[in-house]
Amino acid sequence: MAVSFVIVGLLGTRLKRLEYGGWVAVGFAGASMVVGVLVAAAEMLHPGHYSDANFTWLHLPGSPGTFPNGFSLVIGVLVDPISALMLLVVTVVGFLVMLYSIGYMHADRGLPRYYAELSLFLTAMTGLVLADNLLEFFLFWELVGVCSYFLIGFYYEKPSAASAAKEAFLVTRIGDVLFLLGIFIYFSVYATSGGGAGWAASGFLFVQGSTPFLAATMGANTPLLTVAGLMMLAGAAGKSAQFPLHAWLPDAMEGPTTVSALIHAATMVAAGVYLLAVASLFLGFTPDDRLAIVAVGGFTTFFAATMAVVHPDIKRVIAYSTISQLGYMVLAVGAGFAMVGLYHLFTHAFFKALLFLAAGSVIHAVGTQDLFKMGGLRKSMRLTSIAFAVGALSLSGIPPFAGFWSKDDILASVYAAARSNPAYWPFLILAYATVFLTAYYIFRAWYLAFSGEHARDATLPHAHEGPWTMRVPLLALSALAVVAGLFAFAPSFASLFSIGGGSGVPPTYSATELVLSAVSVGLGAGGILLATALWGNGRVYVLAPDSTLQPLRTILLQRYYVKAFYDWVGLTLVYGGSRIADWFERYVIDGTIHGFERLGTASSNALRRGQSGLVSDYASYVVLGVIGLLLLLLFVAPIVLATVGVP
Amino acid sequence: MTDLSVASLLFLSATLLAVGLFGILTRRNFILLLIAVEIAMNAAILNFVYFAAFTGTPGGLSGQAIAVVLVGLAATEVAVGLAIVLALNRTRGSINVAEATSLKN
Numbered sequence: 113m114a115v116s117f118v119i120v121g122l123l124g125t126r127l128k129r130l131e132y133g134g135w136v137a138v139g140f141a142g143a144s145m146v147v148g149v150l151v152a153a154a155e156m157l158h159p160g161h162y163s164d165a166n167f168t169w170l171h172l173p174g175s176p177g178t179f180p181n182g183f184s185l186v187i188g189v190l191v192d193p194i195s196a197l198m199l200l201v202v203t204v205v206g207f208l209v210m211l212y213s214i215g216y217m218h219a220d221r222g223l224p225r226y227y228a229e230l231s232l233f234l235t236a237m238t239g240l241v242l243a244d245n246l247l248e249f250f251l252f253w254e255l256v257g258v259c260s261y262f263l264i265g266f267y268y269e270k271p272s273a274a275s276a277a278k279e280a281f282l283v284t285r286i287g288d289v290l291f292l293l294g295i296f297i298y299f300s301v302y303a304t305s306g307g308g309a310g311w312a313a314s315g316f317l318f319v320q321g322s323t324p325f326l327a328a329t330m331g332a333n334t335p336l337l338t339v340a341g342l343m344m345l346a347g348a349a350g351k352s353a354q355f356p357l358h359a360w361l362p363d364a365m366e367g368p369t370t371v372s373a374l375i376h377a378a379t380m381v382a383a384g385v386y387l388l389a390v391a392s393l394f395l396g397f398t399p400d401d402r403l404a405i406v407a408v409g410g411f412t413t414f415f416a417a418t419m420a421v422v423h424p425d426i427k428r429v430i431a432y433s434t435i436s437q438l439g440y441m442v443l444a445v446g447a448g449f450a451m452v453g454l455y456h457l458f459t460h461a462f463f464k465a466l467l468f469l470a471a472g473s474v475i476h477a478v479g480t481q482d483l484f485k486m487g488g489l490r491k492s493m494r495l496t497s498i499a500f501a502v503g504a505l506s507l508s509g510i511p512p513f514a515g516f517w518s519k520d521d522i523l524a525s526v527y528a529a530a531r532s533n534p535a536y537w538p539f540l541i542l543a544y545a546t547v548f549l550t551a552y553y554i555f556r557a558w559y560l561a562f563s564g565e566h567a568r569d570a571t572l573p574h575a576h577e578g579p580w581t582m583r584v585p586l587l588a589l590s591a592l593a594v595v596a597g598l599f600a601f602a603p604s605f606a607s608l609f610s611i612g613g614g615s616g617v618p619p620t621y622s623a624t625e626l627v628l629s630a631v632s633v634g635l636g637a638g639g640i641l642l643a644t645a646l647w648g649n650g651r652v653y654v655l656a657p658d659s660t661l662q663p664l665r666t667i668l669l670q671r672y673y674v675k676a677f678y679d680w681v682g683l684t685l686v687y688g689g690s691r692i693a694d695w696f697e698r699y700v701i702d703g704t705i706h707g708f709e710r711l712g713t714a715s716s717n718a719l720r721r722g723q724s725g726l727v728s729d730y731a732s733y734v735v736l737g738v739i740g741l742l743l744l745l746l747f748v749a750p751i752v753l754a755t756v757g758v759p
Numbered sequence: 760m761t762d763l764s765v766a767s768l769l770f771l772s773a774t775l776l777a778v779g780l781f782g783i784l785t786r787r788n789f790i791l792l793l794i795a796v797e798i799a800m801n802a803a804i805l806n807f808v809y810f811a812a813f814t815g816t817p818g819g820l821s822g823q824a825i826a827v828v829l830v831g832l833a834a835t836e837v838a839v840g841l842a843i844v845l846a847l848n849r850t851r852g853s854i855n856v857a858e859a860t861s862l863k864n
Contacts, residue, residue: 727792727856731783 137227141203141210141234148203148238152608155196159607164190164244166317183299190244190318194454197608198241198386201461202379204592206234208585209374212469215582216370216476226266230374233259237379241386245317246295249390253291253351256380257284263375264367273366280360287350287357291387294343298395301336318394334398341401344391345408352384352438355412359674361435362419365427365481369472372427377434377468378461385441385457389450393611397446403535405446406526410539413439417549421556422669425481426471429557433507434464436546443543444522447529447536451609452521459514459596463506466589467554470500473582474561477575483560484652490562492575497562499586504558506593508551508636511629517597519547520629521619527628547632551639559647568652768809775802789847789854793840797833804829 155161166188191199210230217226236255243249258281265277348354353361364376375381388405391397397405413436420432437460444453473496474489475481490497506513509520523543530536567575577583599605600619619625775798782795804826811822848854 724860726860728784728787731780735780735784 135214137231138207138210138214140231141207144234144238145203145207148199151191152196152200155191155193156604156607159604160193160610162190162192164188164317166190166244185247186245186317187248188244188317189242191242192318193608193611194386194389194451195241197454197458199238201382201458202234202237202241205374205378205461205465205589206237208588209370209378209465209469210234212373212472212582212585213368213370215579216472217368226263226368229259229262229266230371233263233375233380237383240383246298246394249387250292250295253347253383253387254288256375256383257281257288257351260284260364260375260380263371264364266367266371270366276360276363276366280364283357283360284350287347287384290343291347291350294340294347297336297340297343301340318390337396338398338400341391341395341397342404344387344395344397345401345405348384348388348391348442349408350384351387352381352442353435354384354408354439354442355415356674358412358416358435359678362428362431365425365431369427369468369475372431373465373468373472376431377464381434381438382441382457382461385438385445385453388442388445389454392445392448392450402446402448403533406443406529406536406539407446409439409442409444409446410526410536410542411439412436413443413546414542414549415439417546417553420553421549424483426474426483426486426557426561427468427481429483429553430464430467430471433467433550433554436550437464437507440519440522440543440546443539444525447526449522449525449529451611452518452525455600455609456518456522459506459518459593462589462596463503463513463515463593466499466586466593467503467507469582469586469589470496470503473499473578473586474575476578476582478567483557485568486561487564487568488562488566489575493562493577495577495583495586497558499590500558500562502590502593504554507554508640509547509632510551510636510640511633512594512598514593514595514597516633517600517619520625520632523547523632524619524625524628527624544632544635548635548639551636552643555640555643556647559643559649560652563647563649564651765809765813769806772802772805772809775799775805787855787857789840789844789856792856793837793844796840797837800829800833800836804833 166186168184169187170185172183210227213226213230217223233256236252236259240249240252240256243252261277261281264280265274267273268277346357350357353359361376361381365372367376416432416435416439420429420436423429423432437456441453441456441460444450444456473493474486477493477496478486478489480486502513506515509516511517523540526536526540526543530540600609621629779795779797779799779802782798783792786792786795807822807826807829811820811826814822844854847859851858
């Protein structure tokens with residue numbers, strides 16, 4: 113076990129050799145997948161085992177009174193059940209996407225850059241899940257953020273890609289700064305009061321010896337801790353694209369599809385959910401925090417799904433779907449079922465990566481992302497169409513596909529939470545409504561792309577499947593999207609979902625829960641049927657121009673004007689404020705400086721007249737000065753001294 | 760040495776200084792100017808020598824030593840001054856300090 117720590121910890125060094133190309137990256141990703149699987153297997157063999165290897169990088173001694181315990185900055189590797197689980201997701205999906213890239217990206221320029229950045233991302237992501245303290249976590253958190261920026265802007269010569277990268281970076285940055293503020297608040301609370309058993313003093317370590325440093329469940333609201341919890345939520349919202357920081361994720365689809373699959377579906381965006389889960393375990397949320405998290409998650413789930421309903425771009429439909437599914441996870445964590453959220457994270461990583469890679473296969477074949485130009489691809493791309501359908505069924509929550517188990521578990525958990533806290537009810541209803549929308553929009557996309565006789569745009573090239581490097585990951589992920597949900601029913605695997613007591617994974621089925629499942633499956637099936645009725649067999653459902661739904665469609669296509677609002681904030685508030693600041697700088701500050709400057713110039717010019725440049729004149733000034741000083745010393749000084757009384 | 764009073768010797772120094780200053784203030788020829796500077800400076804050096812002589816050893820020796828150092832200093836000063844004279848002559852064709860006024864700009 114300890115050996116695999118060291119190996120995983122040292123994986124970062126593989127970055128050095130990436131000039132050699134994709135296969136090197138694939139090889140190392142494969143090696144890290146093997147290690148990841150081994151770590152997870154070892155963790156399963158020893159349920160609830162915590163292994164922490166760290167060293168203290170910096171130690172600040174404490175001072176009595178304000179800062180009694182001192183502070184340590186620790187770097188370490190922690191393998192606990194949930195980090196082993198995350199490691200499994202990250203390395204498996206990472207390896208499959210890396211392999212897929214060989215086929216998908218072969219025609220692109222800048223491949224060393226691509227593989228280097230993707231490997232850096234994988235390194236950062238493994239570091240993130242293995243971090244054993246909050247500060248190290250934050251470090252890797254920023255690192256995955258910057259990798260995301262690089263990879264969204266991979267086609268940097270395209271202005272839309274460059275601006276999408278910038279947008280993603282800036283929007284997540286808002287969350288990151290708030291996250292950091294939250295860490296400061298936790299620090300001030302735990303380091304100065306000596307509370308939290310000197311938790312901050314130990315460097316925010318998640319474990320103490322071999323037991324987790326679990327936070328006590330908070331029954332009451334403490335203002336400072338509530339604010340800190342909200343800051344954690346803001347950080348997670350930025351990274352996981354939750355409302356109102358969600359708008360960057362659809363734009364992030366400007367990056368290569370492989371990047372969308374790995375970073376913006378399976379791993380990095382899930383880091384926000386992971387943060388919330390970690391925070392709920394180790395930091396603790398107050399009841400107000402929980403309600404806020406449930407509200408954000410529940411609202412985002414529905415909000416994002418509505419936008420996916422009308423979008424014509426295959427990747428963006430899936431991107432909205434990702435936001436929506438992340439909302440489910442946030443909802444579950446907020447409702448107090450962090451492990452259920454991670455369960456959905458686990459299954460979602462596989463079926464969403466599958467959907468993205470299948471979409472990538474389509475894009476690779478036809479060279480467009482516009483659903484309305486595609487059609488009839490089922491015949492020429494049988495494997496891709498089946499893979500996409502598997503992903504879509506899993507996403508829709510149809511049993512026995514992976515998504516069914518975890519989504520159902522979330523709905524049942526939130527139902528249980530709502531019974532004790534009525535404020536959760538509206539968000540449970542939104543979550544149920546989303547099940548219907550999800551099934552509808554994803555099958556709409558499937559029908560548009562794959563059904564019908566031929567492509568609607570006749571100019572598209574003849575489609576064909578990609579090389580084996582693209583087909584193998586599709587097959588592997590399809591298999592996982594079918595069975596991943598069932599893993600949790602194996603007791604040893606389910607142990608990965610338990611830190612500190614009951615986890616709610618795997619789902620249990622009492623009579624109430626069976627009814628709830630039936631409702632959600634019914635909603636999902638209803639969504640699929642509606643999609644079939646409207647879009648099946650290559651039909652295109654066109655909304656009548658005078659339909660009352662037309663304004664709604666516009667709002668959805670305009671993404672609820674959130675982007676417009678961002679722009680308004682940017683252009684009116686920030687730019688306007690900057691204009692005022694600019695005026696102030698130009699006329700008040702610069703004016704003052706120029707005033708001094710003019711004063712200096714004018715006085716210099718006046719004094720300049722006195723300068724003859726003649727050496728003799730200066731010499732005479734010196735002589736006169738010396739004589740003047742002598743006179744002062746001999747005649748004036750005694751008088752002055754006598755007057756003030758110095759002998 | 761004892762025949763001469765300190766006052767008379769200081770009067771000599773003062774006279775030399777006055778002559779030097781007069782030269783500095785009135786001459787326009789750079790070389791004459793340098794000579795005038797040397798005269799004024801020698802007045803100061805002489806003062807060191809007088810006082811050293813009247814004080815006797817060991818304090819007197821340091822006065823004599825300073826005088827020697829100052830003579831050396833004067834020599835270097837003249838060397839620099841003459842170099843300036845040469846440079847001035849080369850660029851302006853004249854060593855009249857009244858014409859060398861461009862530094863005021």
